[in-house]
Amino acid sequence: MAHRLYPTHIPTSPLQKLLLAGGSALMAIARPQRGDMVATMGETTAIRPVLQRLYDNMARDEGGQRLLLERPRITNTSVDRKYLRSLEEGTFGREYERFLSSLETSPDARPPVQFIDDADLVYVMQRYRETHDFTHVVLGMPTTMLGEVTVKWFEGIQFGLPMCVSGGVFGTLRLGPKHRQRFFSTYMPWVIKQGVNGRFFLSVEWEKHWETPLKQLRRQLNLDPPPTENS
Amino acid sequence: MRASSSSRLLLLHHAVNKRMPVSLTPRHLAQSPRFFATTHFGFQDVEEGEKAKKVHEVFANVAGRYDLMNDAMSMGIHRVWKNYFVHRLNPQPNWKHLDVAGGTGDIAFRVLRKMQAVKGSTGHVTVLDINQNMLDVGQARATQDATLSQERLSWVCGDAESLPFDDQSFDAYTIAFGIRNCTHVDKVVAEAYRVLKKGGRFFCLEFSQVKNPLLRMVYDQYSFQVIPVLGHVLAGDWHSYQYLVESIRRFPRQDEFRDMISTAGFQGSAYENLTFGTCAVHCGFKR
Numbered sequence: 001m002a003h004r005l006y007p008t009h010i011p012t013s014p015l016q017k018l019l020l021a022g023g024s025a026l027m028a029i030a031r032p033q034r035g036d037m038v039a040t041m042g043e044t045t046a047i048r049p050v051l052q053r054l055y056d057n058m059a060r061d062e063g064g065q066r067l068l069l070e071r072p073r074i075t076n077t078s079v080d081r082k083y084l085r086s087l088e089e090g091t092f093g094r095e096y097e098r099f100l101s102s103l104e105t106s107p108d109a110r111p112p113v114q115f116i117d118d119a120d121l122v123y124v125m126q127r128y129r130e131t132h133d134f135t136h137v138v139l140g141m142p143t144t145m146l147g148e149v150t151v152k153w154f155e156g157i158q159f160g161l162p163m164c165v166s167g168g169v170f171g172t173l174r175l176g177p178k179h180r181q182r183f184f185s186t187y188m189p190w191v192i193k194q195g196v197n198g199r200f201f202l203s204v205e206w207e208k209h210w211e212t213p214l215k216q217l218r219r220q221l222n223l224d225p226p227p228t229e230n231s
Numbered sequence: 232m233r234a235s236s237s238s239r240l241l242l243l244h245h246a247v248n249k250r251m252p253v254s255l256t257p258r259h260l261a262q263s264p265r266f267f268a269t270t271h272f273g274f275q276d277v278e279e280g281e282k283a284k285k286v287h288e289v290f291a292n293v294a295g296r297y298d299l300m301n302d303a304m305s306m307g308i309h310r311v312w313k314n315y316f317v318h319r320l321n322p323q324p325n326w327k328h329l330d331v332a333g334g335t336g337d338i339a340f341r342v343l344r345k346m347q348a349v350k351g352s353t354g355h356v357t358v359l360d361i362n363q364n365m366l367d368v369g370q371a372r373a374t375q376d377a378t379l380s381q382e383r384l385s386w387v388c389g390d391a392e393s394l395p396f397d398d399q400s401f402d403a404y405t406i407a408f409g410i411r412n413c414t415h416v417d418k419v420v421a422e423a424y425r426v427l428k429k430g431g432r433f434f435c436l437e438f439s440q441v442k443n444p445l446l447r448m449v450y451d452q453y454s455f456q457v458i459p460v461l462g463h464v465l466a467g468d469w470h471s472y473q474y475l476v477e478s479i480r481r482f483p484r485q486d487e488f489r490d491m492i493s494t495a496g497f498q499g500s501a502y503e504n505l506t507f508g509t510c511a512v513h514c515g516f517k518r
Contacts, residue, residue, distance in 0.1 A: 010469055015456050023464035036467055114469075 005119040008112040012044075020044045020115065036111050038163075043115040043125060045162040051121040054159060057200055058124065064203030071123050072207055074130035076108040084210060092217050093210030096137050103143060107133075127202060128159065134206045138217060139194065140226030145171070146179050150187045157195030159202065186227045198223050270414055273477030279414050286412045287362060289471040290334070294364035296466040297335055303461050304472075312505055316407060316436045316512055317341040319503070324352030326402040329426065331391045331419075332409020333358035334365030336372055338436075342405070343379055357385040357401075359394070360409075392418040399428045407436040408510075411482040420495040424517060431517045433497055437488075438479040439504065439511035446507050454479070485511050 004011065012020065024040035031037070058064030072078065084097035100106060110129050116122040132151075139154060141147035149171035155164035175183060199221045209217055218225060269276045272285050293300065301309045317338065322328065322345045330339045339358045346354035360366050366386050373379055389395045391406070392415055404423045413419045423433050441447040454476040462472025483491065485502045488511075492500040497515025504511050 013456060016460055019457065019460045020463065023460060027464050034467070037464070040463065 005117065006122055008114050009117075009122070010114045011117060012115055017044045017115065035109075039111040039113075039129070040115065042129075042161065042163040043113060045166075046116070046125060047162070048118070048121070050160055050162065051116070051118070051124050054124045054128075054202055055121060058203050061200065061203035063205045064200070067127065067203065067205060068120075068123065073126070074107045074207075076106050078207075079107050081106075087211060088213075090213050090215070091210065092137065092206075092212050092214050095214055096134065096210075099133060099137050124202065128155075128161070131201065131204075131206060134204075135201060138214070138221065138223065139191075145175060146183060146187065149175060149183065150191050153188065153191045154195045154198075157192065158198070158200060190224065190227050194223050271478075271481045273474040273481065282414045283361075285474075289474055290362040290412075291364045292468050293466060293471050294334070294362070294368050296468075297365070297368065298337075300462065300466055300472070303465055304458055308506065312436065312510055313337050313341060313407065315505065316405075316434065317345065319512055319514070320403065320405060320432070320434045322346055322354070322403065324349035324354050326354045327400065328354065328356045329359065329396070329401040329404045330356060331359050331394075331404065331406040331423070332361070332412070333405075333407075334360045334362065334369055334409075336369035338405050338407045339369070339384065340373070340376070340379060343383060346383070347380060355383050355385070357387060357396075359387045359389050359391070361388070361390050363388050392422060394422045394426050396426045398425050399431075401426050401431060402428055403432050403434070405434045405436075408438065410435055410437055411478050416483070416488075417491060417495070420492055420497075424495045424497060427517045429517060433492065433515040433517070435488075435492075435513040437482065437510060437513070439482070439488075439502075439508050440480075440484050441508040443507060450507075450509065485513075488513055 020040055021044040024037040024044065027034055028037040028041055055068070058068055081097055081100070084093040087094040087097075107130065110132075113122050113125045113129065116125050132155075135141075135151055135154065136143065136147070139151060141150050149168060152164050152168035152171055155161065156168045172180065172183060201221075204221065212220075215225075270279050270282050271277070272282050277285065290297075305312075320342070322342045324346050326346065328339075328342050328346075330342065333339050336358060339356045343354075343356045346352045346356075358366070358369060360369075366388055370386055373381060373384055387395065391409070391413055404427055406419070406423070410416055410419055420433070427433065441450050458476050459469050459473045462475075463469040466472070482488070485504065485508065489500050489502050492513060492515040495515070496517070498518045500513070500515040502511045502513045
């Protein structure tokens with residue numbers, strides 16, 4: 001096995017990755033509150049070709065290149081919540097702060113990446129994990145079952161990460177009949193369009209858009225506003 | 232930009248896949264060039280003061296899932312080992328018994344039950360552990376068990392290397408799966424000798440070395456591949472269980488440990504392998 005490539009790295013053999021993938025999947029279903037199990041499942045199923053493709057996509061984009069060079073992190077220290085609270089209503093930063101407060105969570109609540117055996121690809125995974133909340137905010141999807149499934153579909157389409165794809169499929173199956181109906185009639189066609197037409201989210205330099213009004217940011221990212229209840 | 236990042240990745244790819252073997256042979260202290268005293272924490276070399284702190288962290292973290300993990304890792308066999316251990320100990324009904332590193336009470340409860348089985352017994356069991364979290368779990372388990380006479384159990388937070396008891400105050404001393412975590416094994420055994428009465432017995436149950444090379448290979452694979460994964464999935468703690476499987480390999484061999492027991496003054500020191508040497512029962516007698 002390789003030696004440690006980054007501080008939180010736990011090098012694992014192929015057998016261990018297999019056991020981890022299976023074990024974490026079962027545990028995540030049995031105990032949904034185990035966020036670390038969802039994280040482990042995501043990491044152990046994110047095989048090298050998938051992450052490599054994401055890395056290459058980022059490297060093709062000017063913003064993505066900057067991200068890969070500078071590797072900014074979204075942590076409790078790098079995000080100034082007070083400053084975000086001071087921003088105008090309707091800005092991306094203000095809405096993100098509102099999102100965090102309503103869930104009583106913080107950027108550090110996301111577990112660090114442990115099982116990616118590559119010093120470059122680990123950043124792709126870490127960036128994905130840390131910007132997941134931004135995806136929620138800019139798509140306008142709440143953390144309800146329906147909202148989470150919709151976000152998973154978006155991520156599955158844009159990133160192709162196995163956990164997002166399978167999460168989207170299984171999540172859909174677990175929706176109640178009314179929500180499933182609404183998903184198929186409204187949310188699914190909408191999110192497919194956003195995933196295909198929208199800018200590649202991993203290349204977006206979110207930290208430069210705190211003061212951008214959400215409506216404007218959506219236009220810049222080629223996104224439609226979220227469907228309303230009546231549509 | 233793309234070409235250079237791809238080639239950089241290619242270089243990285245090769246570097247990562249160069250297999251760096253994890254050494255399984257214990258590093259000897261004599262090879263350490265450091266001036267101050269070091270010991271081992273699993274496969275890491277640490278300063279002696281550090282080890283106690285790190286071990287404390289491990290057990291503070293694992294306390295809540297300790298029993299579940301024991302069942303999962305040994306597939307329930309640890310219960311068989313402990314039953315046999317107490318059977319060999321042969322507790323007497325009026326003993327003053329000391330169980331060290333007894334944390335969650337597995338040995339203490341078994342000893343107490345044997346004592347209680349004899350009518351009119353006056354025996355008492357003291358459980359000592361350096362970690363209050365483990366003692367808390369033990370006490371909770373005890374109160375939930377109606378078959379145990381609570382008043383015949385004492386729970387003491389203390390250090391096995393410096394026991395808070397008078398000389399010659401116990402008839403028997405047990406330590407099960409605890410001694411390998413202590414910084415100075417020789418001090419622990421010496422303290423055991425001190426607090427035991429004349430005629431008292433010392434019994435230790437601990438992971439040991441598997442002699443058979445084929446079995447050892449299977450055991451090592453299971454230990455290093457499966458155990459930390461179990462720890463991560465069941466207890467959310469990879470590192471504590473990585474420490475566990477490493478610390479087992481750092482502990483002295485069966486015959487070396489038997490000699491340490493003799494050195495402390497015990498007579499008739501001997502050992503018996505369980506499950507091909509996965510663990511062993513060591514004993515010594517204060518004559």
